[in-house]
Amino acid sequence: MYKQYISSAVLLLASTLCVTAQAYANDQALAETPVFKRVPPAYEPDGLKWGGFIVKPQIEVETRYDDNIYSAETAEKSDFIVKTTPSISITKEYKDNAFWFSGEYGMERYAENDEEDQDTLEGLFGGLVRLTSRLTSGFEFMAAKSYLNRDTPGSSRQTARPVEAYTSSAEGFVNYNRNRLNLKFLGNVARKSYNDSADAATGNTIYFSDKNRMVYGGALETSYQLLKTDDTEHKFFTNFTYEKSIYDENSNALSANDYSEAGILAGFSTAYKGLLFGKIGVGYVRQDFKNTPNQDLWDIEVDLAYNITPKTTLKALAGRELKQDNSFVAGYLDTSYTLGVDHEFLHNLYGGASFTYSDLDFSGGQSTRQDSDYITNMYLKYYHNTNFESRLGWRYKERDSNTAGASFDNNIFMYSLTGKL
Template identity: 25%
Template structure:
């Protein structure tokens, strides 16, 4: 294994670790560990850079003939946040480059730029908006990733959303719309040839309406309806089948954003996605979500998450799949500047029209040492597994790594 071309990155990781360790006394007992940022008028600039080295025992996430490798990552990013009394405007940009030591075909660069904000029209009315553009690569082993691709599939995504929020005494109403444009690149295929992904390019439109009522100062009930339209760029005869679809979801639930020990939201309902082509059956099932944080003790925070959605299938003969997940995470402050974390996630992807059902498990644990407000070091372990009805798609992967996060 030749690591010469990564010596500058490894040197930066080692040098950065030694420098922040030498300045550890800046933290001291009782010192703050959150970044303060750079003041620029009425904005705060929060730059950061993460350097990491990771070992994986199965980088391609295959059932047999597994390949191990070292992965080195550099990830600079910057956030700009307003500190106005009214309104809000945030800007962000980030880049992530992954270097593989022995398998350079897996090298990839991801980046994103975006903005979001809020316009306070009155004390009871505001408009929220967001706009972003990103260049990314599909992670191997995920439900939509192509199993025959010789390298991670790159794609571009343009996303925009706007929401109008209105309060009427104890009642609230929100109406919003979203837009996503996805453009997938062609990739080399395992064994030769090229996979043309033009048939995956599409636009997705979404609309939602939500009504809420405050039953107490810290608890609200709500009902929400959502619509979506998915329109593919290619239509027959340019492609074999029309993959356009329309869907809806209805949920009711509770929101508790301001309680002392627990905050978050839960909802449950029903969803359905209908396809224009008679070759695809509708995908339907429970619609639900949970995003709850529990302050178990002054030193321990437990987070719960769950959800269900209809995804677009890349499996021949299947229009979509119903994905359902549940996850839990724990953060414990062992010392003021030593944080332990652990997480577990289970996801099921049930494909319509074909005999394929996948179970995913992702779990991990780590420890972070907060050197001072400018730097932290994390060492962690992650485990990933897929168990599938389809032959040859099972995998297990173990990862161990160390990261240095520099922030201002």
């Protein structure tokens, strides 16, 4: 009898120690990850398993209040918006290979300004195939329907309806790894097209179809591992990129200004003792145009995260990008900087705040225009249980422009509830 009690007690103690050890290991793994990337394992749904497939359905309902839906300098309009987004992901693993499909449909409805209602779609299919112990390849096909953001320069603030945008793309890569060296070859092709719209004041047609184009691209990404231990990894990387945009011949276009872009970015990436993560790179980008002078820039890319405590992460980002528009109605150089902090208040409650400054330096037909964007974001995320999570957020954006009618400010308050299996 006593031996039976002792055996039961030993088994109970052993199982308790195993569970405690696993929980400690999970906590340690989370503590060595930036806060904004953490998902507590206890709140990660397993999905539905059927015939070797893992199916994860999800639905998100987001409500938000926007005090300036047209991003207008004067005559601002506010509204309440509800967006419902059902989605699904399906994955299948076979030996060392994996395949996946995901799709989502977004229904966005405005309480008063129903002309702003939007329906978005996105579908994606991809795969990862291991060819040899050192060689892997992958592919991905995507199709999406979206809308131009009204707060983006050169977008659709002046149109009666949001402008629909369609994207379809295919990309593939081959990755080779040998000892410390890694080489990755990528190629992609995309089709981008837009619907025309009407001026909200005059009813005249505003042509967005002059942005319709094919985009062809390729890249070579190289990295060399300088140091690798159990908790530290340092790499040197060099990325070479090339992209060519060919615009449709369109009688309504101001010009079909095809261009190619070539760039190089080199730098250093690290994951240091569960404390410091990220990369710093510098490079050079050149754009060659068919009908207008060429442009180039010195590029920077900074993406750093530092766990100042096990529950607090500081982050810093910086980058430059040439954003072009056929006919140069709104071609500009975007230089942006972001500082932020994320904190784990409880094991299932996270929050954070960030501030972004962007300098927009225009070219072409608006070469005298200069904009500055100031963006503040705050959020709280709460995991109710394995199947439900909530998010509360606020965003404030202010644009200061030297061009009449281009300045604005905008507050957005939002709450979302997500259910998943």
